[in-house]
Amino acid sequence: MAWIPAITTTSLFAAGLWLARNLISTRLTKRVEHEFNEKLEKTRADYRRGEDELRAVLQARAAEIEALRAGALATMSTRQAAIDKRRLEGVDQVWASVMALGQVRVLAASLSAIRVDVIGEMAGRDEKVLRFVEMLGFGFDPKKLDHASAAKARPFVSPMVWAVYSAMQAVASHAVIQWHALKNGVNPNGLLDEGKIKNLIKVALPHYGDYIDKHGAEAFYYTLDALEAQLLVEIQKMLNGAEDDKASMDRAADILRHSKELMRVAATATPAA
Known part of the structure; x- marks a missing residue:
């Protein structure tokens, strides 16, 4: 154990x-x-x-x-x-210049009521004709036309607004040159290429094409009212915020091109006082 x-x-x-x-x-x-x-x-x-x-x-x-x-x-x-504030001011500036064209439109209305071609042939020979021409433009001073203010507004208005305004200015220059030439005894026929004015009006107011072809220079005065109405339409579009499409931009550029060409010719065609 x-x-x-x-x-x-x-x-x-x-x-x-x-x-x-x-x-x-x-x-x-x-x-x-x-x-x-x-x-x-x-x-x-x-x-x-x-x-x-x-x-x-x-x-x-x-x-x-x-x-x-x-x-x-x-x-x-x-x-x-x-x-937006500057755009509104731009519209005011452009419209103020349109209102300043009121004197030109009165003058254009008077010239549209007479035979400028006939008066032009008599202007350098008849003292009464010269006094009559001066009376047609009573109170009118081309130097008082204010286009500088509108030019300042150009960057702030739509291309179509500026183009239509430029067309109005160019068409109105036709009456100014006619009166200025007659007042100085110069026949105004041929001073301005009426074809250029027609082309401008047709671009700015396509629906006036047939009317202009039919009545010629006598109808230029009446297109100023139509251009003013078109300008109001374009201003309203701009204030409503509508954007110009490519077609409108191209048309505005075309109107402006014709207007510039016409104003360039008008500047060289105005007779010396």
Whole structure:
């Protein structure tokens, strides 16, 4: 029976080792778990702190972007308001020049009622004719026509508004040159190429083509009313915010080209006083 104590001792030793191992394992597990929990809590705290910092940065950036956006919108609004104000002033300037053409239209109406070709042949020989011509233009002074103000408005009005106004100015110049020539005893026939005036009117007022072909220079005066009506239409379109399409832009350029050519010829054709 001598082996019984040995077995007992071995068993007790083994049991002790097993208990010690379980105790160590439990302690190690708890320690590791505690350290893991501490590190996890620290990680969570760092994450929350980083999240708060990121949120604060994003909010600051959003505030900056909103401030920039508000500033840009305010600037755009102010600029647009200034442009709209200048456009209205431009319309006033153009219309004031149209009103200044009223004297020319009265003169053109008077000239349309007489035979300019016949009067022109007599202007240099008959004193009574000269006095009659001066009476037709009583109170009219070409130097008082204000086209400079309208020119300042050009960048702020639509191309069609400016083109139609230019056409009115060019057609009106025909009457001014006629009267100025007669007043100075010069026959106005041939001073201006009436074909150029017809072409301008046909481009600006296509529906007047047949009328102009039929009546010729005698009808130039009557087209001024039609051009004024067309100008009002174009001004209304501009004020309503309508954009000119390509066809309108091309037509405006064509009208302006004819007007410039006519005004250039008119500038060289006006007789000296």
